[in-house]
Amino acid sequence: QLPIVVTGVSSGIGARTAEVLAGRGVPLIGIDRNAPESFDGTFVQADLSTAAGVAAAAAVVAAAAPQGIAGLANIAGVPGTAPWRTVLSVNVFGVRGLVRALAPLMAEGAAVVNLASNVAVQWRAAKDRCAQFALAEDQDAALDAVAGDAEITAESYLFSKQCVRFLTEHLAAELLPRRIRVNSVSPGPVATPILEDFKQDHGRDKVEGAGKLLGRFGEPEDIARVVDFLLRPEAAWVNGSDIRVDGGLAAYRGSVFA
Numbered sequence: 001q002l003p004i005v006v007t008g009v010s011s012g013i014g015a016r017t018a019e020v021l022a023g024r025g026v027p028l029i030g031i032d033r034n035a036p037e038s039f040d041g042t043f044v045q046a047d048l049s050t051a052a053g054v055a056a057a058a059a060v061v062a063a064a065a066p067q068g069i070a071g072l073a074n075i076a077g078v079p080g081t082a083p084w085r086t087v088l089s090v091n092v093f094g095v096r097g098l099v100r101a102l103a104p105l106m107a108e109g110a111a112v113v114n115l116a117s118n119v120a121v122q123w124r125a126a127k128d129r130c131a132q133f134a135l136a137e138d139q140d141a142a143l144d145a146v147a148g149d150a151e152i153t154a155e156s157y158l159f160s161k162q163c164v165r166f167l168t169e170h171l172a173a174e175l176l177p178r179r180i181r182v183n184s185v186s187p188g189p190v191a192t193p194i195l196e197d198f199k200q201d202h203g204r205d206k207v208e209g210a211g212k213l214l215g216r217f218g219e220p221e222d223i224a225r226v227v228d229f230l231l232r233p234e235a236a237w238v239n240g241s242d243i244r245v246d247g248g249l250a251a252y253r254g255s256v257f258a
């Protein structure tokens with residue numbers, strides 16, 4: 001059985017996804033900038049915020065998986081309380097970089113799952129800006145080019161996840177001839193360490209109000225099960241799609257945090 005690569009394995013949704021996959025016998029290669037408390041597989045410590053960090057991680061994965069890999073779950077992410085360059089680097093270029101670097105290792109039928117967010121439900125309105133930014137050849141030049149755009153830098157998390165939705169469709173099309181699927185999952189508020197940052201970024205009342213409305217916040221388990229499904233052969237006909245996993249929040253509000 002070929003391994004699946006999971007990023008963000010040292011906390012929250014990534015950690016739970018790794019447990020779910022390990023629980024059904026999938027060999028794992030985990031990537032995170034922090035070492036995990038426990039992890040059942042090969043762990044690679046890497047910083048996905050730079051092209052060099054992504055390349056270094058991909059090289060270790062290639063050495064650890066000489067037969068190739070069965071999938072990639074891009075779960076590592078940073079909230080909008082981090083500097084905007086970091087947010088856009090990890091959430092957009094980390095995802096794009098790792099998919100492109102690991103695609104040559106992917107067997108036919110492999111699957112990629114990217115963590116987007118339900119804050120990005122209206123992503124098509126930003127599609128052209130996402131295309132220009134997320135497909136730019138040079139990461140640093142792309143970041144410099146948006147430095148003066150307050151709409152992007154002040155809402156870096158939102159823009160980063162709009163770009164993830166864009167990249168998911170774009171990469172699904174790019175990899176279709178190789179029979180590699182690319183989908184995304186868009187969670188609502190999930191009880192992980194990032195939630196406190198979301199409260200600071202989006203407003204405490206809004207986030208806590210969402211939890212009250214839904215009866216609870218999401219658990220990493222709620223998201224991990226859907227990521228797991230998308231990685232399985234049973235999801236063979238699901239490609240270029242996004243699955244919203246938010247307890248009904250976006251449906252109730254029309255659009256979350258809008």
Ligand code: NAI
Pocket residue numbers: 007008009010011012013014031032033034046047048049075076077078079090115116117118186187188189190191192193194195198
């Ligand atoms: P978390 O903060 O618990 O875990 C994020 C993980 O990513 C951490 O282990 C962290 O070390 C890793 N990471 C961050 N920057 C990195 C870098 N430069 N290089 C390597 N690893 C790095 O957060 P959570 O909740 O598990 O989030 C997972 C994903 O789900 C993120 O992409 C997040 O944006 C997304 N998401 C989370 C929601 C929530 O309410 N928790 C809602 C919607 C989306």
